[in-house]
Amino acid sequence: MSERSEVERAIESLGELRLIDYHTVGDEIVAQVETLRKPVYCPICGSVAEPKDRRTSTIRDLPIGNKPLVLLWKKRVWNCTNPDCPQVTWTETADFVSSRHSLTNRAKLDLARQALIEKVSVAQLAQKWKVSWSTAMSSIKEVQDQIKVNSHA
Ligand SMILES: [Zn+2]
Numbered sequence: 001m002s003e004r005s006e007v008e009r010a011i012e013s014l015g016e017l018r019l020i021d022y023h024t025v026g027d028e029i030v031a032q033v034e035t036l037r038k039p040v041y042c043p044i045c046g047s048v049a050e051p052k053d054r055r056t057s058t059i060r061d062l063p064i065g066n067k068p069l070v071l072l073w074k075k076r077v078w079n080c081t082n083p084d085c086p087q088v089t090w091t092e093t094a095d096f097v098s099s100r101h102s103l104t105n106r107a108k109l110d111l112a113r114q115a116l117i118e119k120v121s122v123a124q125l126a127q128k129w130k131v132s133w134s135t136a137m138s139s140i141k142e143v144q145d146q147i148k149v150n151s152h153a
Pocket of ligand 1: 042046082
């Protein structure tokens with residue numbers, strides 16, 4: 001399989017994104033992505049929304065082979081078309097990543113698995129995933145809490 005189709009497949013498997021383009025920086029694959037187009041409505045009044053702007057978020061996903069994958073998510077900023085609505089603009093969100101997080105949910109899970117099962121240290125994981133120590137630690141805690149919730153259900 002070509003590298004391009006591997007990158008495409010990785011992005012598509014997140015379920016919400018499509019690949020715009022990608023390039024290799026050092027040993028990393030840096031992919032520009034956007035959400036799949038679908039009609040968007042204002043969360044306040046339900047009117048049709050129109051795209052107004054883009055805002056880029058940098059998010060790390062699972063590596064492809066041994067190459068780290070960095071997503072440059074070109075988030076859409078939406079604008080309500082109803083002039084009487086108090087909701088002026090908002091930035092899109094998605095299910096593959098929690099808001100303000102720098103790792104996709106599946107990357108977070110993998111990082112936590114390496115810490116909890118393979119007993120890799122938080123410092124090593126932070127270095128490997130190129131995130132701060134506190135990001136690595138909070139990812140592990142979050143997954144641990146989810147496991148606790150599930151086992152009590
Ligand atoms: Zn509105």
